[in-house]
Amino acid sequence: MTQIAINQNDLKKVAGFGVAGNFAGHLEQAGETPDFVNVKTEKANAPKGIFPYYVPNSKAQVGEFPLSSTEIRYPQDLAENAHLQAEPEVCVLFNVTYQDGQVTDIQPKAFAAFNDCSIRKPGAKKISEKKNWGPATKGISTDFIELNSFKADSELDVFRIASFLKRDGEYHAYGQDSSVLTYSYFHEELKTWMIDKLNNQQDFGPLENLHQILQEANLPPQIMISLGATTYTEFGEKVFLKPGDELSIYLYDASQNSASQVQAHLMGELDELVNSSVLHQKII
Numbered sequence: 001m002t003q004i005a006i007n008q009n010d011l012k013k014v015a016g017f018g019v020a021g022n023f024a025g026h027l028e029q030a031g032e033t034p035d036f037v038n039v040k041t042e043k044a045n046a047p048k049g050i051f052p053y054y055v056p057n058s059k060a061q062v063g064e065f066p067l068s069s070t071e072i073r074y075p076q077d078l079a080e081n082a083h084l085q086a087e088p089e090v091c092v093l094f095n096v097t098y099q100d101g102q103v104t105d106i107q108p109k110a111f112a113a114f115n116d117c118s119i120r121k122p123g124a125k126k127i128s129e130k131k132n133w134g135p136a137t138k139g140i141s142t143d144f145i146e147l148n149s150f151k152a153d154s155e156l157d158v159f160r161i162a163s164f165l166k167r168d169g170e171y172h173a174y175g176q177d178s179s180v181l182t183y184s185y186f187h188e189e190l191k192t193w194m195i196d197k198l199n200n201q202q203d204f205g206p207l208e209n210l211h212q213i214l215q216e217a218n219l220p221p222q223i224m225i226s227l228g229a230t231t232y233t234e235f236g237e238k239v240f241l242k243p244g245d246e247l248s249i250y251l252y253d254a255s256q257n258s259a260s261q262v263q264a265h266l267m268g269e270l271d272e273l274v275n276s277s278v279l280h281q282k283i284i
Helices: 187-200 210-216 234-238 259-266
Strands: 015-020 049-054 088-099 102-115 138-140 144-146 159-167 170-179 222-226 246-253 277-283
Touching: 015 210, 049 187, 049 210, 088 159, 102 187, 102 222, 102 246, 102 277, 138 277, 159 234, 159 259, 170 234, 187 210, 246 259
Parallel strands: 015 222
Antiparallel strands: 015 049, 088 102, 088 222, 102 138, 102 144, 159 170, 159 246, 246 277
16 A cells, blocks of 8 residues: 655645544434434434535635644633544545536545544534634644545555543543444445535534535535544543643554554554554644
């Protein structure tokens, strides 16, 4: 597999979206189930929808570029009351094909470890209100890996997502170490679903009209979509982030690396992992 260099300036031209509710149990742990009580899905295990977290040229809050590979900025206006949680995910960079303003295809180009960091704000009208509060409020690894297919048995299928929080000198497992194959929707089923939502999702409840957002963004040739957060460990579910914490998210090739090797890398006992995307961020 090939690593691809994608710099932050390139990503400033890329619209950013996330899939909500694509990992069984995550919404319940995050306390966000009530937000979707009136959102109907075709299947019981289907994701709830897609939300924007970055829209180039938007004059709204989502127009602020939020991605950082080194830090998360704690929301200063909330003092110590921000209920801030990391969301360990895999994100995929897609090339987009349009016809008459509609998305007709999304072709995967690369993937990386991602932190869809969120503020737990009960009563927020839209998911996007919890997702972007300015610069350095999202996490993206600089290690992008080439992705040539989104079908079953693609390069992505052997990867797992693991995450850890370092607090007061101690490391804690933050999210459950999870295979990407445990996403509720994946491969062609997820791709077809995402194209449908990009064209047809309406402004309803916590969701927004994505077709309108893409029009306002001048039909960006590339979009990045995070596929959904893993469930938390007991520690991760109960602990909110605070300044001084250090977060590590590993998207690792489980065919070439073991969970113990990931731990060794985390502790500084192993220089590098094979064919993996790693994100380290400090909360400031």
